[in-house]
Every structure is written in C-alpha cells, then in structure tokens.
Amino acid sequence: MRLGYPAAAIRAAEAPLLDAGRGPVLMRTAAAGLAAVCRRDLIEARGCVTGARVVVLAGAGNNGGDALFAGADLSRRGARVTVVDVLGRLHPEGAAALRAAGGDIEPLGAESAPLTARAELVIDGILGTGASGSLRAPLDTFIADWQAAASGTGSARRQRVIAVDVPTGVDATTGAVGAVHVRADRTVTFGGHKAGLLLPGGADAAGELALVDIGLDLAPFRPTVEAPEPADLAVGWPFPQPDMHKYTRGVLGLVAGSHRYPGAGLLTTAAAVSTGLGMLRLLAPDEVTAAVLDRCPEVVTEPGRVQAWAVGPGAPDTLLMRRAIIEAENRSLPLVIDAGGLGLLTRPLETTCIVTPHAGELVDLLGRLTTGVPTRAEVEADPVTHAVRAAQAFEGVIALKGRRTIVARPDGSVVAPPPGPAALATAGSGDVLTGILGALLATTAEHRVAERSGPYDQADWSGPATDIAILAGLAVTVHGLAGHRTTHASGLPAAVEDIVLGLKAGSAGAGTGQNDGRRGE
Numbered sequence: 001m002r003l004g005y006p007a008a009a010i011r012a013a014e015a016p017l018l019d020a021g022r023g024p025v026l027m028r029t030a031a032a033g034l035a036a037v038c039r040r041d042l043i044e045a046r047g048c049v050t051g052a053r054v055v056v057l058a059g060a061g062n063n064g065g066d067a068l069f070a071g072a073d074l075s076r077r078g079a080r081v082t083v084v085d086v087l088g089r090l091h092p093e094g095a096a097a098l099r100a101a102g103g104d105i106e107p108l109g110a111e112s113a114p115l116t117a118r119a120e121l122v123i124d125g126i127l128g129t130g131a132s133g134s135l136r137a138p139l140d141t142f143i144a145d146w147q148a149a150a151s152g153t154g155s156a157r158r159q160r161v162i163a164v165d166v167p168t169g170v171d172a173t174t175g176a177v178g179a180v181h182v183r184a185d186r187t188v189t190f191g192g193h194k195a196g197l198l199l200p201g202g203a204d205a206a207g208e209l210a211l212v213d214i215g216l217d218l219a220p221f222r223p224t225v226e227a228p229e230p231a232d233l234a235v236g237w238p239f240p241q242p243d244m245h246k247y248t249r250g251v252l253g254l255v256a257g258s259h260r261y262p263g264a265g266l267l268t269t270a271a272a273v274s275t276g277l278g279m280l281r282l283l284a285p286d287e288v289t290a291a292v293l294d295r296c297p298e299v300v301t302e303p304g305r306v307q308a309w310a311v312g313p314g315a316p317d318t319l320l321m322r323r324a325i326i327e328a329e330n331r332s333l334p335l336v337i338d339a340g341g342l343g344l345l346t347r348p349l350e351t352t353c354i355v356t357p358h359a360g361e362l363v364d365l366l367g368r369l370t371t372g373v374p375t376r377a378e379v380e381a382d383p384v385t386h387a388v389r390a391a392q393a394f395e396g397v398i399a400l401k402g403r404r405t406i407v408a409r410p411d412g413s414v415v416a417p418p419p420g421p422a423a424l425a426t427a428g429s430g431d432v433l434t435g436i437l438g439a440l441l442a443t444t445a446e447h448r449v450a451e452r453s454g455p456y457d458q459a460d461w462s463g464p465a466t467d468i469a470i471l472a473g474l475a476v477t478v479h480g481l482a483g484h485r486t487t488h489a490s491g492l493p494a495a496v497e498d499i500v501l502g503l504k505a506g507s508a509g510a511g512t513g514q515n516d517g518r519r520g521e
C-alpha cells in the first residue's frame with residue numbers, strides 16, 4: 001500500500017532534520033538514490049552509462065540541487081551531462097559538484113528546447129515541493145517547446161524523462177496539473193510519496209514511482225491517499241478459512257437485473273460468484289433468474305438471511321431495492337449501491353455504505369444531496385474534489401468510477417487504486433465491479449469485528465483492510481487486473497465476459513488460489 005502525504009507534511013517531517021544541520025546529508029542521500037535509478041534506466045535502455053547524452057533541467061532550489069548532484073554522479077561515470085539553468089539561479093554546491101565532475105552548464109535560451117529534445121535522458125529538477133502557483137514565464141514556454149521538439153524528432157527510441165521528487169507543473173498535494181507540465185516516465189521521490197503522485201493528473205504525469213528513503217519520520221502525519229497495489233491483495237483479501245461454512249464465509253443479497261436489462265443481473269452475479277463467497281441470493285424477475293441459474297446453478301433465488309447487500313445494476317425493481325436498503329439499515333449490514341439504486345439516495349444511510357457512481361451519476365447524486373451542482377466535465381476534470389464533496393454530503397464512501405477510480409471518505413481522505421486497461425470502458429464493466437465489491441463486503445462482514453485489529457493491521461497500512469474504502473480499492477485493483485489479464489492474453493480488447501473469466505482464472509492475483517486458507521502473508 002502506497003501512502004500519499006501532502007507536501008506540507010513531508011516538509012514538516014524534514015524540518016527537524018534541517019534544524020539539526022542534516023540538510024546536506026539528506027540531499028546527498030536523495031541525489032544518490034536518484035542517480036542510481038538514472039544509471040539503471042540508462043543501462044537498461046543502452047547497455048551503459050558512458051557516452052549517454054543527459055540533460056539536467058535545474059531550477060533554483062533544492063530540487064535543482066538533487067538533480068545537479070545526480071548529474072555529477074552520471075558525469076563522473078562517463079555520461080555527457082549538460083545542465084540547463086532554467087530559472088537563472090542554481091543550488092551553489094550542486095552546481096560546483098557538477099562542474100567538478102566535468103558537466104556543462106548553460107543558461108536558458110533559444111537552443112535549450114532542441115538540446116533537451118535530443119537528449120537520451122532528461123532529468124527534471126526544476127520544481128519540487130517548493131513550487132507555488134502556476135508555472136512562471138519563461139518556464140512554461142520552455143517546457144512546451146521541448147515537448148513539441150521531442151515529439152517532432154521522429155526518433156524511434158523516445159527519450160526517457162525522470163522527474164525529481166515531483167514532475168514540474170504537478171501540484172505535489174492535489175495532483176492537479178496545469179496545461180503545461182512535465183510528463184515523466186519515472187518519478188524518483190524522497191522520504192514519502194507526495195499525495196499528488198498517486199492522484200489523477202499527477203499519477204499520469206509521474207509515470208512509474210520510485211521511493212528513496214531519506215530517513216524521514218512520517219509516523220506523526222496522516223496520509224491523505226492510500227494507493228493499493230496488486231501485492232496488497234495477499235494481505236487484504238478475505239481468503240476462505242478452513243473452519244468456515246457457507247454462512248460464515250459470507251452471504252450476499254443481490255438486487256440486479258430487470259426485464260429491460262437482464263444481462264446486468266447475470267454479469268453482477270457471475271462476478272460475485274467468481275470472486276468467491278459463501279452464497280449468493282439473487283432477487284430478480286424470473287427471466288433474469290432463469291438465465292442466471294443456467295450459468296450459475298449455485299445461486300439461490302429465494303429471499304433469506306444475508307450479511308451484505310448489493311443493489312442497483314440493470315435497473316432493478318424499485319420496491320426490491322428499497323426493501324434491501326431498509327433491511328441493511330435495520331440490521332446494520334454493509335451495502336453497495338450502484339446504477340439504478342443511486343436514484344433512491346436522497347439522504348445519508350444509517351449503515352456502512354458505498355455508492356459507485358460514474359461522473360454523470362455523481363452529478364445527479366450531488367444534485368439530490370447538495371446545492372451548487374458541478375457539470376459532468378467539472379467532475380471529470382477534478383474527480384477527487386467532487387468525490388470527497390459527495391462523500392461528505394452523503395456521509396458515506398463514494399467510489400467515483402472513471403479511468404482512475406477514486407474512493408473518497410467523508411473525512412477527505414481517498415483510496416486511489418491503479419487504473420485498469422482502456423478495455424474496461426465498456427457496458428457491463430461496472431456491473432462486474434459491483435459484483436466483486438458485493439462479494440468482498442459479504443465475505444468480510446462476519447469477521448469485521450473479530451479481526452478489526454488483526455492481521456490486516458499491517459504496519460504499512462494506515463487502517464485495517466476491512467475498512468470499506470480499502471475493500472473498494474482492492475475490488476477496483478482486482479477488476480483492473482482481470483481486465484489487464486484478458487487484454488494481454490488475447491491481444492484484443494477484453495469483453496466483459498472475459499473480465500469475469502479473468503477473475504475466475506485467479507490471476508487477478510493473490511485473490512484466489514495462490515494463498516488459499518492463509519491470510520496476512
């Protein structure tokens with residue numbers, strides 16, 4: 001689990017070390033980690049460091065200092081390093097080290113953009129956590145000119161861009177990006193992940209993340225973003241235990257599918273069953289249950305006791321959905337509400353609940369719960385702010401679906417799972433997610449209380465995995481993995497059915513098979 005901190009928290013964690021005079025040591029440690037990543041990438045791309053054309057874009061502060069010391073390291077190892085002094089002032093010791101190692105320094109000028117575009121490796125050390133406001137001229141023009149020149153080179157082997165701490169133009173705390181910003185293949189960040197590197201906008205600009213430990217103590221600070229990774233499934237997934245029977249493993253009540261949309265009932269059911277649970281009770285019209293039983297004969301179509309509810313895919317019967325919601329509230333059962341169920345939400349619910357709108361549905365939801373409703377485009381441009389707003393208005397967890405799904409809690413913190421493949425943007429994909437999430441809620445409902453501080457409480461997690469927002473993050477992670485798996489296996493975009501098969505095949509990671517009967521390894 002990657003934990004993201006606001007820039008202010010990272011700077012506050014640095015402060016006692018700086019006060020103790022350890023600033024230069026921190027910078028040397030950061031720069032050494034950065035240089036190691038640069039060397040590894042160069043060796044991977046071209047076999048060696050010697051002779052590599054490297055351009056260091058250095059700003060005036062410590063971010064530039066990191067880049068200059070890393071540039072000195074590469075220069076000592078035979079790379080041809082040129083520094084562009086982008087803001088007209090350089091970190092003095094870093095600049096001296098670079099010169100002593102044989103590197104060149106040039107002021108920003110007309111030649112800087114084409115020079116940068118020709119480099120094999122560009123190190124972006126212009127701005128880090130000290131950035132404020134939008135990019136000042138001529139910095140913005142230079143970055144745009146470089147990117148235009150680089151895309152116009154027609155070179156078969158694209159240059160690598162490594163950002164120092166944060167790509168320039170990305171807000172380290174919110175991930176907001178301006179029209180012009182650095183797009184990196186990799187970002188080497190120091191001390192702790194900046195929240196903005198894990199959020200929409202910033203995460204795409206940052207590329208792969210590498211974290212260099214510089215000895216910061218972040219324990220006193222609360223992360224604002226948790227970003228699950230596939231490896232977290234091995235810890236957080238509710239694996240069946242040997243002493244379980246079908247009722248203790250978890251029973252999901254599902255209200256999905258209708259005369260108009262029978263397929264949604266089938267897809268949600270198939271996904272829940274493939275995810276694994278003790279029993280699934282489906283409440284739907286006969287034509288839906290008949291199709292489901294044909295494919296999933298283990299499904300029970302009678303009402304009865306359940307441990308969690310999932311309602312909404314495929315425009316189900318309103319009365320059935322209302323009954324499920326009331327029962328969830330009366331018995332304090334966890335509940336996922338999707339699609340057709342969202343229209344019933346006009347007030348906060350009296351139970352643990354997660355709702356899963358896409359941007360358009362979030363607009364409608366906000367319209368029923370608040371005043372000052374955003375447009376769909378505004379939600380898509382700033383999903384985090386609007387998901388948090390909805391979570392606060394609804395007093396519950398919101399999973400705002402999109403290319404990067406964001407799970408927001410009312411306290412303003414978010415879970416940001418990795419994005420799935422583009423192939424997941426297809427009708428029925430959301431039904432599958434609801435099925436996975438419903439199965440997870442059912443299978444964690446029973447041991448929620450007993451294991452609250454149990455094996456899920458890993459030192460590197462800020463909360464137990466039975467937290468509904470984390471479970472949603474894991475559900476999205478598995479959904480994405482299943483999509484990736486089927487996309488890659490066939491070489492063709494996945495159909496929704498393939499995504500369910502991807503779940504079944506169990507590669508969706510640690511989720512099935514590999515770790516049966518064990519947890520927390």
Ligand SMILES: NC(=O)C1=CN([C@@H]2O[C@H](COP(=O)(O)OP(=O)(O)OC[C@H]3O[C@@H](n4cnc5c(N)ncnc54)[C@H](OP(=O)(O)O)[C@@H]3O)[C@@H](O)[C@H]2O)[C@@H](O)CC1
Pocket residue numbers: 014018023026027030059060061062063064066087126127128129130131132133134135136139164165166190214
């Ligand atoms: N401290 C530590 O312990 C460690 C810090 N480390 C590293 O230091 C980084 C933070 O360094 P930092 O604080 O020096 O700020 P930094 O990001 O280099 O930028 C400041 C400069 O940018 C300028 N500027 C600002 N906004 C601008 C804009 N929109 N457009 C244009 N210019 C703008 C600003 O100008 P000013 O506002 O002062 O006029 C000033 O000159 C951190 O990310 C990490 O990489 C590591 O070595 C580990 C140890």
Ligand SMILES: [K+]
Pocket residue numbers: 063124125126127128163164165166167168
């Ligand atoms: K940077």
